[in-house]
Amino acid sequence: MPNWKMPKVLTSEITPKDVYRQRREFMRLAAGTALGVALPSHLIAGEKLPTLVKSAYELPDKLTPFEDVTHYNNYYEFGTDKESPAQQAGSLKTRPWTVTVEGEVRNPKVWDIDSLMKLAALEERVYRLRCVEAWSMVIPWVGFPLAELIKRAEPTGNAKFVEFTTLNDPIQMPGVNSPVLDWPYREGLRMDEAMHPLTLLTFGLYGEVLPNQNGAPVRIVVPWKYGFKSAKSIVRIKFMEQMPVSSWMKAGPSEYGFYSNVNPSVDHPRWSQAKERRIGDFFKRPSLPFNGYADQVAQLYSGMDLQKNF
Numbered sequence: 203m204p205n206w207k208m209p210k211v212l213t214s215e216i217t218p219k220d221v222y223r224q225r226r227e228f229m230r231l232a233a234g235t236a237l238g239v240a241l242p243s244h245l246i247a248g249e250k251l252p253t254l255v256k257s258a259y260e261l262p263d264k265l266t267p268f269e270d271v272t273h274y275n276n277y278y279e280f281g282t283d284k285e286s287p288a289q290q291a292g293s294l295k296t297r298p299w300t301v302t303v304e305g306e307v308r309n310p311k312v313w314d315i316d317s318l319m320k321l322a323a324l325e326e327r328v329y330r331l332r333c334v335e336a337w338s339m340v341i342p343w344v345g346f347p348l349a350e351l352i353k354r355a356e357p358t359g360n361a362k363f364v365e366f367t368t369l370n371d372p373i374q375m376p377g378v379n380s381p382v383l384d385w386p387y388r389e390g391l392r393m394d395e396a397m398h399p400l401t402l403l404t405f406g407l408y409g410e411v412l413p414n415q416n417g418a419p420v421r422i423v424v425p426w427k428y429g430f431k432s433a434k435s436i437v438r439i440k441f442m443e444q445m446p447v448s449s450w451m452k453a454g455p456s457e458y459g460f461y462s463n464v465n466p467s468v469d470h471p472r473w474s475q476a477k478e479r480r481i482g483d484f485f486k487r488p489s490l491p492f493n494g495y496a497d498q499v500a501q502l503y504s505g506m507d508l509q510k511n512f
């Protein structure tokens with residue numbers, strides 16, 4: 203295994219937000235508290251989320267301001283422009299909420315969201331999010347490795363892939379009445395990608411419960427892939443022998459491949475992927491292979507032609 207350590211810069215040193223500094227102090231105090239004790243039974247968007255484990259995953263990059271992270275979103279169930287999710291996702295009811303774990307597993311289970319949140323220690327991890335539209339952000343996510351849930355599900359030898367499915371409710375989600383995608387929103391990973399320690403089952407950001415527009419109550423974050431792989435508001439995790447077909451693969455097979463690793467040398471058919479604009483920056487910057495996580499993940503793809511497996 204390569205060295206996982208990211209540069210050790212506390213987010214408190216790189217964000218201007220006083221509020222956030224205080225929150226970090228709160229989290230530091232919460233660290234060391236026995237798991238479960240510090241987590242209230244029910245948390246709603248905007249509430250503080252105690253981070254129980256100080257993570258090694260920090261970046262020297264400046265954090266994208268909370269306001270941009272929560273008001274410039276892609277969440278097509280709430281409209282296709284960037285402002286719509288913040289305006290419309292308030293209608294999403296995140297309790298009660300269950301996540302069904304099923305398919306090729308010995309231990310299928312319907313998880314209540316509040317029990318799921320307590321399954322493993324929550325960590326804050328600062329990850330880059332790179333969208334296929336060539337913008338990017340740096341976000342302090344809160345969650346735990348998806349591998350923690352997968353281990354408990356006990357996948358069978360037939361489990362080669364994992365599929366994530368988002369809620370599909372036309373009453374709460376006006377966007378699913380439009381045929382822009384094949385609903386429900388589906389995404390998938392290969393088992394080794396899903397088990398990779400960077401793949402985060404995510405419940406919060408900036409130390410708070412996820413705002414609805416960012417995928418409350420639970421989403422995936424896969425930092426070395428284009429943002430659309432990180433499915434929001436998931437209700438089902440299914441283990442499969444066959445490669446799942448994602449909503450984006452159905453919508454444009456020549457534009458969106460299954461792997462979708464950030465790759466500056468493979469252009470999207472309609473635009474270049476060589477550069478990206480960090481939200482808040484004026485100039486573009488070169489995009490990095492695997493979004494800067496090559497040391498950690500490149501070996502997952504050794505021997506594969508990444509031009510073909512885009």
Ligand code: MTE
Binds near residue numbers: 279429432434
């Ligand atoms: N998940 C669902 N269910 N619906 C979506 O439209 N958009 C994806 C991804 N997850 C999307 C989704 C895309 S294209 C991106 S870039 C990220 O969410 C954006 O996450 P953010 O709004 O929290 O930054």
